[in-house]
Every structure is written in structure tokens, then in C-alpha cells.
Amino acid sequence: MDFVASRTDDLIRQAATGDQLAFKGLVRPHLRPAFQLAVTMLGEPEAAEDAVQEATLKAWRHLHRLRAGTSFRSWFLTVVANQCRSERRTAWWRVLRGLERLDTPQATGPEVLDWDLEQALLSLSMDERAAVFLRFYEDLPLQELARIQGISVSGTHSRIRRALERMRLRIDLEVDR
Amino acid sequence: MIEDDREKLRTAFERAYRNRYACPGLEERVLSEVADQADRGRGRLEPLGFATIVTLLLAIAIVGGMLILAQLSQQRSAPAGGVQPSAAPSPTPAGPAAVIPVPTSSAPPSESPTPNPAPSPTPNSAPIPTPIAPAVAIPRCDVQDLNLQLGGSWAGLGQLNQTFVFTNTTPHTCYLFGYPGMRFLDRSGRPLTPDPQRGGAGAFPDISPRTVDLAPGTWHLVGSSRELPR
Numbered sequence: 001m002d003f004v005a006s007r008t009d010d011l012i013r014q015a016a017t018g019d020q021l022a023f024k025g026l027v028r029p030h031l032r033p034a035f036q037l038a039v040t041m042l043g044e045p046e047a048a049e050d051a052v053q054e055a056t057l058k059a060w061r062h063l064h065r066l067r068a069g070t071s072f073r074s075w076f077l078t079v080v081a082n083q084c085r086s087e088r089r090t091a092w093w094r095v096l097r098g099l100e101r102l103d104t105p106q107a108t109g110p111e112v113l114d115w116d117l118e119q120a121l122l123s124l125s126m127d128e129r130a131a132v133f134l135r136f137y138e139d140l141p142l143q144e145l146a147r148i149q150g151i152s153v154s155g156t157h158s159r160i161r162r163a164l165e166r167m168r169l170r171i172d173l174e175v176d177r
Numbered sequence: 178m179i180e181d182d183r184e185k186l187r188t189a190f191e192r193a194y195r196n197r198y199a200c201p202g203l204e205e206r207v208l209s210e211v212a213d214q215a216d217r218g219r220g221r222l223e224p225l226g227f228a229t230i231v232t233l234l235l236a237i238a239i240v241g242g243m244l245i246l247a248q249l250s251q252q253r254s255a256p257a258g259g260v261q262p263s264a265a266p267s268p269t270p271a272g273p274a275a276v277i278p279v280p281t282s283s284a285p286p287s288e289s290p291t292p293n294p295a296p297s298p299t300p301n302s303a304p305i306p307t308p309i310a311p312a313v314a315i316p317r318c319d320v321q322d323l324n325l326q327l328g329g330s331w332a333g334l335g336q337l338n339q340t341f342v343f344t345n346t347t348p349h350t351c352y353l354f355g356y357p358g359m360r361f362l363d364r365s366g367r368p369l370t371p372d373p374q375r376g377g378a379g380a381f382p383d384i385s386p387r388t389v390d391l392a393p394g395t396w397h398l399v400g401s402s403r404e405l406p407r
Contacts, residue, residue: 018215020211020212020215023211024208024211024212027208028204028208031203031204031207031208032203032204035198035200035203036190036194036198039194039198039200040190045198045200045358046358046359046360047358048198048200049200049203049206049207049358050358052203052207053206053207053210053354053355054317056207056208056210056211057210057211057214057317060211060214060215117186117189117190117193118193132186133190136183136186136187136190137186137187137190137191
């Protein structure tokens, strides 16, 4: 664990001096979780990839702002989450929203569960979706999740609890029946 | 209560990411843009070293001092009670903003950090602004910067080819990178499968993702090729 942390610190130091390879080594393991966070928040794979791409460029440009002792993962996911919020505010997003969720599955089985989950997630706010993803898929501790979301730990806990209660209304009724 | 949901949610997330949101090649696409921008010497906003800051402040002080001296000597040489020529604008001291080759436009690049304020005459008392290196990025084109139009289309060899034209509608240069996301829908708005692949196909050569600078008013052509049903 110490070795990993020290290796990460080395990469951060090198990347901050403009070492491109070090930056790639640093950010690569976090790109997939970043994309999954973005697609959870935005619901559109193309928009999610754009958000991750933009966030990665921002991370590259502003790496010197990362304070010593801060987890790179938390910092990077915060940049991604902020980028998703920013994407969501654009006019183009409102156009996309008009097109989405027209593909209701006809099949039964796992796809329906996926669709139910998506519908349940869509009933949440974007930040609630992010909280559920980070907590239950990425297994982030509440403190780190709170940092990424920019709220207190107790606020994060309440957010997750609220989100689950609302999701359970849909998932339990549809899936467990 | 929360723990009860963990496994169910994890499984469902996993399936969704594996099936619908697999996004193969994501890492390579994302990192290739970073590499491209870095190779072009763009986008790296590094803090300047202490020595550079001191040099910069000294230069500002010297230039400012020279300007004040020039102005004083001009006032002395002017005839008493005469009218000072006001047509010539007073030169702006070369502050940190002058070392940033941002395209001259009224719209500031969205990527740039807050522009540095004008140099303070008392640098010791004022907070030192975060300096940035001269290689400031040309901003990426935002959606609102672009106008999208259908270009020409043609069919042949079982393919339907369509071009799209992106035009930069802003007064500043911005850049595009890689391929735009695209989805084909039928008349009722349902997505057609398979999902489009980004890369070369059909009538369009396979060009690896690269940066395209769009000057104000210029355009860039993107093509799509779809196999026609037999």
C-alpha cells in the first residue's frame, strides 16, 4: 500500500513537471471509473466520453493545483463530476434529453434489470446518481465521496439514503416481484 | 439497510457497464488527445519558477519606471499652459498578460484560468497572481461555438456516405480533436444498431485522431459511412 502511494506521489511529481508518460501512468487506471461515473451522471456514452476527455485535459493542465497529500483519484473524479455538471448546463444537453430513453427493451431477463436500474437511476438527481455509483460500485469511503461531491459526510450519507429509498420504490417493485 | 442493496446494485452496474457502456478503446482515445496537445506545446499551464517571477516583476518595474520617466520628461518639455496631445494612446505596460499569446478576441477562452490582473506598483503588498507559462491553450471548441450542417451525401458500393460540416462561429480560434459521437435513429427515434464506430470506413480514410484548429468562420468536414441493408 505504501509502495503504491509512494509510486503515485512520484508520478504526480513527474507529471507536474510536464512528463507526459508519468501523467498517462497516473491517470490511466482512473479513466474507466471516470467514464463510468460520467455515464452514470449523464446517461449518454458519447457525452460521458467527451466529459472524461475534457476533464483529463483539465487535469493535465492544472495538475500543479493538486495539493500534497490529496488523493489523485478523489481529485480527478471531482474534476470529472464538475465537468459533467458543466456539460449538463449546456443547451446541447437539453436537445439530447429530448432524444433519450426511447429504446425501451422488448426482451426479458438481465436487460430488463438493466433497464429498470437505469430508470431508477434516472429518477434521481445527477448528484444522487453519482453518489450511488461511487458508494456501491467504486466502494469509496464516505469521506472521499463527500470530498468529490463537495458536501459534508453526513450530507453524503443522507443523500445516499434518500437515493436508495427512491430507487427501491422502483427496483423492488419491478425486479423482486 | 444500505449494505443489503450493495450486491444488487453492484451486479446491475457491472452488467450495464459491460454491455451497454463498454466503450472499447476509451483510454487510448482520451490519452491521445493529451499527447497531441502536449506535443503541440499547448495546454500545459505550469506555475512559473520563483526566479522567473522575480525577473518578470523586475522587468515590469523597469518598464513602468521608464514610462513614468518618459511621461515626466514629456510634461517638462511641453509648453506651459499648452494642450497635451491626447490622440496618442499611452502605451500599456507589458504585464503578465502580454506574455500570453491568447488570440485577440473579445471572448476569453473558456479553458484559460482567470487572467492575471495588471501588475501592481507595489508587488510586495499585493498577492502574487498565479503566473502561467506562455504556452496557453487554444481552447477546445465548445458546442455553442459550432454550427453543424449537413454536407453532401452519396451512396455506392452498398454504403451510404454523409458528410457534416462544423463551422466555428466565434471570433476566436478553437480546436477539434478526434471524432464526434454519433448515433443513427430511425424515423421513430429508436437507435439503429450497431453503434457507429469511430475511425475510417467506407469512403473515408482511416486517419488517426488529431487536432484540427478552426479559425473564426472556417469549417471542418466530418463524414459518416453506413452500410445499407441488403
